[in-house]
Amino acid sequence: MPYYISGVTADHNSLIARTPEEFRAKNSIDVRTRHRVTGIDADARRVMVADLEDGRESWMEYTVLLLATGASAFVPPVDGIGLEGCFTLRKLADSIAIKEFMKRRKPARAVVVGAGPVGLEMCESFRSVGLEVSLVEMADQVMPLIDADMASAVQEKLEAEGVKCFTGTRLEGIVGDTDAAVRAVATSSGELECDLALIGIGVRPVTDVAQQAGVELGAGGAIRVDARMRTNVPGIFAAGDCATTTNYITGEETWIPLGSTSRKQGRLAADNMFGADLAFPGVQGTSVVRCLDLTVGRTGLSESEAGGAGFEPETVRMEAESLHEYFPGGGLIRVKLVADRPSGRLLGAQVVGDLASTAEKRLDILAMAVGSGMTADDLQYADLAYAPPYSTAIDVPIIAANLLTGKLQGKPCSCNPFGLD
Amino acid sequence: MPYYISGVTADHNSLIARTPEEFRAKNSIDVRTRHRVTGIDADARRVMVADLEDGRESWMEYTVLLLATGASAFVPPVDGIGLEGCFTLRKLADSIAIKEFMKRRKPARAVVVGAGPVGLEMCESFRSVGLEVSLVEMADQVMPLIDADMASAVQEKLEAEGVKCFTGTRLEGIVGDTDAAVRAVATSSGELECDLALIGIGVRPVTDVAQQAGVELGAGGAIRVDARMRTNVPGIFAAGDCATTTNYITGEETWIPLGSTSRKQGRLAADNMFGADLAFPGVQGTSVVRCLDLTVGRTGLSESEAGGAGFEPETVRMEAESLHEYFPGGGLIRVKLVADRPSGRLLGAQVVGDLASTAEKRLDILAMAVGSGMTADDLQYADLAYAPPYSTAIDVPIIAANLLTGKLQGKPCSCNPFGLD
Numbered sequence: 001m002p003y004y005i006s007g008v009t010a011d012h013n014s015l016i017a018r019t020p021e022e023f024r025a026k027n028s029i030d031v032r033t034r035h036r037v038t039g040i041d042a043d044a045r046r047v048m049v050a051d052l053e054d055g056r057e058s059w060m061e062y063t064v065l066l067l068a069t070g071a072s073a074f075v076p077p078v079d080g081i082g083l084e085g086c087f088t089l090r091k092l093a094d095s096i097a098i099k100e101f102m103k104r105r106k107p108a109r110a111v112v113v114g115a116g117p118v119g120l121e122m123c124e125s126f127r128s129v130g131l132e133v134s135l136v137e138m139a140d141q142v143m144p145l146i147d148a149d150m151a152s153a154v155q156e157k158l159e160a161e162g163v164k165c166f167t168g169t170r171l172e173g174i175v176g177d178t179d180a181a182v183r184a185v186a187t188s189s190g191e192l193e194c195d196l197a198l199i200g201i202g203v204r205p206v207t208d209v210a211q212q213a214g215v216e217l218g219a220g221g222a223i224r225v226d227a228r229m230r231t232n233v234p235g236i237f238a239a240g241d242c243a244t245t246t247n248y249i250t251g252e253e254t255w256i257p258l259g260s261t262s263r264k265q266g267r268l269a270a271d272n273m274f275g276a277d278l279a280f281p282g283v284q285g286t287s288v289v290r291c292l293d294l295t296v297g298r299t300g301l302s303e304s305e306a307g308g309a310g311f312e313p314e315t316v317r318m319e320a321e322s323l324h325e326y327f328p329g330g331g332l333i334r335v336k337l338v339a340d341r342p343s344g345r346l347l348g349a350q351v352v353g354d355l356a357s358t359a360e361k362r363l364d365i366l367a368m369a370v371g372s373g374m375t376a377d378d379l380q381y382a383d384l385a386y387a388p389p390y391s392t393a394i395d396v397p398i399i400a401a402n403l404l405t406g407k408l409q410g411k412p413c414s415c416n417p418f419g420l421d
Numbered sequence: 422m423p424y425y426i427s428g429v430t431a432d433h434n435s436l437i438a439r440t441p442e443e444f445r446a447k448n449s450i451d452v453r454t455r456h457r458v459t460g461i462d463a464d465a466r467r468v469m470v471a472d473l474e475d476g477r478e479s480w481m482e483y484t485v486l487l488l489a490t491g492a493s494a495f496v497p498p499v500d501g502i503g504l505e506g507c508f509t510l511r512k513l514a515d516s517i518a519i520k521e522f523m524k525r526r527k528p529a530r531a532v533v534v535g536a537g538p539v540g541l542e543m544c545e546s547f548r549s550v551g552l553e554v555s556l557v558e559m560a561d562q563v564m565p566l567i568d569a570d571m572a573s574a575v576q577e578k579l580e581a582e583g584v585k586c587f588t589g590t591r592l593e594g595i596v597g598d599t600d601a602a603v604r605a606v607a608t609s610s611g612e613l614e615c616d617l618a619l620i621g622i623g624v625r626p627v628t629d630v631a632q633q634a635g636v637e638l639g640a641g642g643a644i645r646v647d648a649r650m651r652t653n654v655p656g657i658f659a660a661g662d663c664a665t666t667t668n669y670i671t672g673e674e675t676w677i678p679l680g681s682t683s684r685k686q687g688r689l690a691a692d693n694m695f696g697a698d699l700a701f702p703g704v705q706g707t708s709v710v711r712c713l714d715l716t717v718g719r720t721g722l723s724e725s726e727a728g729g730a731g732f733e734p735e736t737v738r739m740e741a742e743s744l745h746e747y748f749p750g751g752g753l754i755r756v757k758l759v760a761d762r763p764s765g766r767l768l769g770a771q772v773v774g775d776l777a778s779t780a781e782k783r784l785d786i787l788a789m790a791v792g793s794g795m796t797a798d799d800l801q802y803a804d805l806a807y808a809p810p811y812s813t814a815i816d817v818p819i820i821a822a823n824l825l826t827g828k829l830q831g832k833p834c835s836c837n838p839f840g841l842d
Contacts, residue, residue, distance in 0.1 A: 003748065003809060014747035117808075259814045260807035267823070281802050288806035297806050326435035327424060360811045361782040367805055368789030381702045384788055385709035385718050386681035387538075388424060390781045393680045402688070 001095035002121035005102070006128045012096055040065070040213035042233045064235050064273040067210050067223055068266065071203035071241035071257045080174030085182035086197045089118055098198070107195030108132060111185040113171050115142035118200035120154070120291035123163050126198075127292065134164040134192045136185065138201075141167055145287065146350045147302050149317060150336050153352045154296055161292045166192070171201075203257060205242045218244040220255030227279035229269035237273055239265035246282030249300055249347060249370070250309040256285055285348075286367045288360055295359040299367040300348025303338050312341040316404040320396050322357035327388045331357030335400045337366070337376065344375035344408050349397075365397045376404040422516035423542035426523070427549045433517055461486070461634035463654045485656050485694040488631050488644055489687065492624035492662035492678045501595030506603035507618045510539055519619075528616030529553060532606040534592050536563035539621035541575070541712035544584050547619075548713065555585040555613045557606065559622075562588055566708065567771045568723050570738060571757050574773045575717055582713045587613070592622075624678060626663045639665040641676030648700035650690035658694055660686035667703030670721055670768060670791070671730045677706055706769075707788045709781055716780040720788035721769025724759050733762040737825040741817050743778035748809045752778030756821045758787070758797065765796035765829050770818075779811075786818045797825040 003009040020031035032049075038057065039048040046059045073088035075081055085105065087098050101107070110126045112119045115137035126133045135142065135158060141151040142158065142165060155165050170188040174197055177183040184191040205222035207215075216232040218224030223238040225231055227246070231238050241257035243265065261283050268278045288297035306313035315338050323330030331354025338348040349366035353359025369379045379401035386393050394402075424430040441452035453470070459478065460469040467482045494509035496502055506526065508519050522528070531547045533540045536558035547554045556563065556579060562572040563579065563586060576586050591609040595618055598604040605612040626643035628636075637653040639645030644659040646652055648667070652659050662678035664686065682704050689699045709718035727734035736759050744751030752775025759769040770787035774780025790800045800822035807814050815823075 008749065009747045011747075258807065260805065260816075263815050264802060264819075284804045286804040286806045288808045288811060290808055290810045295811075299804065299806065326430045326432075328429065358779055358782065360806055361779065361785060363806045364782060364786050364816075365789055368786055368793065368803060371804055372789065372793035372795065374793065381685060382789060383705045383707040383720065383792055384681065385707045385720065385781055385784045386679065387709045387711055389711045390709060390716075394684050395785075398685075 001089055001092065002118070002125040004095050005099050005122075006125040012092060012099075015092060015095075037209050040209060040236070042213050042236060045235055062235070064237060066269055066273060067215070067231070067236065067238040067242060068240050069206040069209065069242040071205050073199070074202045074204050076171060076199065076201060078171060078173040080176055080182070080186075081199070083174050083176040083182045083197075084180055085195060086174045086199065088199050089122065090203065098196075101196065102129070105181075105195065109194040110134070110196040110198060111136060111192050111194040113185065113197065113199045114201035115139070115165070115167070116145060116200065116202065117143075117287065117289040119198075120158075120289050120296070122198050122200060123158060124290065124292045126196075127161055127163065131196070133162070134166060134185075134194065136166045136169050136171060136187050136189075136192070138170050139167065143289075143296055145302075146296065146298050146352070147304060147336060150334060150350045150352050153334055154291065154294060157292055157294050163292075171199075203241070205255065205257070207242060210236075210238070210242070218255070219253040220244070222255040222257075224253070227281070228272050228277065229265060229280060230272075237269045239269040245280065247285060248282040249284055252309075254283070254285075256283055256287075258283075258287060260286075284367065284371050286363070288363060290355065293355045295351065295353045295355055295357070295363075297360060297363040298348065298350045299363060300346070300370040301338060302348055302350065303336075306338050306340070306347045311347055313338050313347065314341040314404070314408055315339075316400055316407055318396075318400055318403055320392070320399060322353070322359070322391065322396065324388060324392050329356060329389075331355065331359075333357045333359045333362060333396050335362060335366075335396055337400045337404050339376045339404055339408060341408065344377055344405075346370045346374050346376055346379065349400075361391075362396050365395070369397070369401075376401045376408060380405055422510055422513065423539070423546040425516050426520050426543075427546040433513060433520075436513060436516075458630050461630060461657070463634050463657060466656055483656070485658060487690055487694060488636070488652070488657060488659040488663060489661050490627040490630065490659075490663040492626050494620070495623045495625050497592060497620065497622060499592060499594040501597055501603070501607075502620070504595050504597040504603045504618075505601055506616060507595045507620070509620050510543065511624060519617075522617065523550070526602075526616065530615040531555070531617040531619060532557060532613050532615040534558075534606065534618065534620045535622035536560070536586070536588070537566065537621065537623065538564075538708065538710040540619075541579075541710050541717070543619050543621060544579060545711065545713045547617075548582055548584065552617070554583070555587060555606075555615065557587045557590050557592060557608050557610075557613070559591050560588065564710075564717055566723075567717065567719050567773070568725060568757065571755060571771045571773050574755055575712065575715060578713055578715050584713075592620075624662070626676065626678070628663060631657075631659070631663070639676070640674040641665070643676040643678075645674070648702070649693050649698065650686060650701060651693075658690045660690040666701065668706060669703040670705055673730075675704070675706075677704055677708075679704075679708060681707075705788065705792050707784070709784060711776065714776045716772065716774045716776055716778070716784075718781060718784040719769065719771045720784060721767070721791040722759060723769055723771065724757075727759050727761070727768045732768055734759050734768065735762040735825065735829055736760075737821055737828055739817075739821055739824055741813070741820060743774070743780070743812065743817065745809055745813050750777060750810075752776065752780075754778045754780045754783060754817050756783060756787075756817055758821045758825050760797045760825055760829060762829065765798055765826075767791045767795055767797055767800065770821075782812075783817050786816070790818070797822045797829060801826055 023029040034052040073090035109132040172186040175184040240262035247254040286299040319334040333353035336350040351359040444450040455473040494511035530553040593607040596605040661683035668675040707720040740755040754774035757771040772780040
């Protein structure tokens with residue numbers, strides 16, 4: 001949706017993966033939009049459904065029920081949220097409304113509240129169409145999903161591209177002018193004047209109908225499911241952004257709503273609802289975001305998360321060019337690796353790279369290393385694909401593993417990326 | 422070097438990673454170029470060294486000796502190899518000679534013999550500077566490192582870009598004109614007229630001095646080393662393109678000379694020569710090449726290799742766009758996965774993708790999956806980094822794993838990349 005707002009994606013209809021008509025024609029699936037489930041009678045295995053067009057309610061029976069209610073944008077309890085020009089961005093309708101507002105009102109200044117993935121994408125989106133942008137974040141750093149020592153490069157980039165960053169700053173309210181349109185965002189760092197406010201401070205699982213049916217909640221207030229995507233109520237499954245999962249690095253229940261996870265859970269839940277017995281292994285918290293010519297991503301545990309989960313984190317941070325000097329077109333990649341000191345096991349990794357560096361490749365390599373339980377020592381010998389257009393002969397993840405192995409063994413590394421010094 | 426010949430890399434000096442002067446100044450390492458070792462006295466731990474400038478020979482003593490003699494271009498035993506305009510491409514001097522020849526003689530037509538990685542890179546290189554190119558390959562397909570059903574896409578691309586492909590064609594000789602310059606390449610498909618011939622049919626390990634010292638050879642005629650990079654002769658190590666290694670998928674000794682492997686072996690050999698006890702785990706045969714806007718790569722075993730190694734290969738082949746339809750800039754990726762039917766273990770993967778598809782990312786993801794011993798089932802749940810600029814919500818390797826898992830379980834897959842049909 002940020003790319004629809006900036007015009008990278010021209011038609012919002014292309015954002016719809018499948019229409020109700022396609023479901024019907026191709027798969028004989030009866031999709032009812034503009035219908036709301038208002039209650040679940042789990043004993044009788046039926047749901048009460050309200051037709052939003054005519055208001056009529058009726059019972060629909062089920063054999064198995066999937067709760068795929070997703071998550072909705074968190075709206076903070078401050079004044080002025082309802083003013084014209086104040087938006088969240090979660091549903092397709094939100095992006096259409098923002099785009100329509102921008103066309104009609106031609107805002108010059110935007111304030112983005114929240115420096116997580118959605119906030120960063122919207123900073124890029126607004127800058128790319130010429131708006132002045134201020135970014136407000138409650139934490140002391142942008143992109144709190146990564147450690148501060150990596151996030152600093154993101155903040156530098158934002159500021160270099162003209163985004164004013166207000167970290168450690170709390171949202172206090174949205175301020176309107178006489179015609180009920182946004183005039184400023186009130187924060188603990190003062191009033192930031194703007195014509196458009198975008199609140200991107202996270203999402204919450206949608207669980208109201210589930211709760212009413214006695215479905216138990218878990219981490220993050222999401223619907224608690226087991227590895228088979230079953231809730232505590234017989235016959236009721238849940239999957240996607242409304243459901244919990246397991247972090248297989250810590251072994252703990254977690255809630256990390258992401259499209260990539262939702263798709264996997266949805267497939268598996270469907271198979272199990274029709275008799276299979278598949279177990280979803282969980283997630284390791286991999287995510288990536290593009291922001292202003294930077295690729296910013298993480299997988300596994302950050303340094304602070306690793307400490308919090310009872311590991312003894314050892315880390316290494318480095319930067320290197322993605323290609324040999326003689327080959328044009330590369331870019332700078334910054335990598336941080338986190339390992340467990342006693343075992344050497346890789347716990348997590350973070351990357352911040354120029355878009356041209358294809359840092360996302362290194363992130364996925366590291367995600368595979370973390371997910372498969374490799375140690376830093378193991379990763380040194382990964383047999384990756386080398387040719388000059390794609391990487392250096394020893395790619396950045398391996399150099400980082402060399403450095404981290406040296407550190408874990410308490411000896412200076414015999415070789416660093418910058419030579420033999 | 423292909424990129425220096427085409428001008429992508431402007432200065433051949435940038436291809437020199439370190440000069441003798443840098444070694445001396447930074448590391449106090451005495452590097453002697455223009456010196457040849459003519460004999461090894463392993464009992465006395467000394468080598469006979471000839472100074473090529475003045476022809477004088479003298480003994481140099483060693484405590485430990487590393488044979489890092491590399492590999493040299495294989496020169497086939499046919500007539501005309503010495504003609505002007507007939508080249509191999511292995512040493513920096515080769516690329517300088519080719520470039521100088523092209524500048525001076527302005528060739529219009531090149532014949533490339535060998536459709537492996539070097540041959541494919543040189544097809545791109547010669548086409549990019551406007552030469553007519555014919556490609557001669559003894560096998561029935563281009564790029565014999567990958568299976569024929571994947572290589573066909575490479576041949577289509579070569580032909581679409583004007584490269585005439587002669588597969589199943591044997592080199593019979595190089596034909597000269599009156600002034601001893603190349604006029605044609607004689608093949609089993611007839612004489613191919615040209616002004617320049619490039620022979621790229623592989624390399625052979627350089628082992629003459631090693632053999633003379635009683636060092637045992639192994640796979641591919643390379644110097645046999647154990648995991649610690651020791652030869653059978655006490656005090657003598659070997660590493661890099663002259664040395665064998667283990668394929669850790671088959672468990673067998675192999676010889677796959679690649680820069681990425683050489684660097685890892687070199688580091689490890691150096692550590693062991695100074696008292697460490699590190700074991701090199703081996704390789705899985707990962708490689709990649711760019712050719713004419715295609716990325717072509719492989720990891721692990723091909724289908725035919727898997728069968729030959731005693732596995733019972735099951736495969737899946739698919740193609741998909743690298744990005745969602747609504748996001749510009751992606752490209753087509755073709756993937757083939759090979760698994761062992763009884764265990765489901767992934768044995769290998771091949772990719773052929775448009776340059777824009779960053780197929781090399783999927784190749785490295787698959788290399789990590791194969792290298793860590795994942796099954797096709799495991800790979801379905803890899804937690805990869807998704808955002809619209811980088812991949813589809815379920816990235817191509819996972820879709821391929823979905824399809825292969827369905828095939829291994831003998832049931833139609835519930836979901837394919839093109840929808841729910």
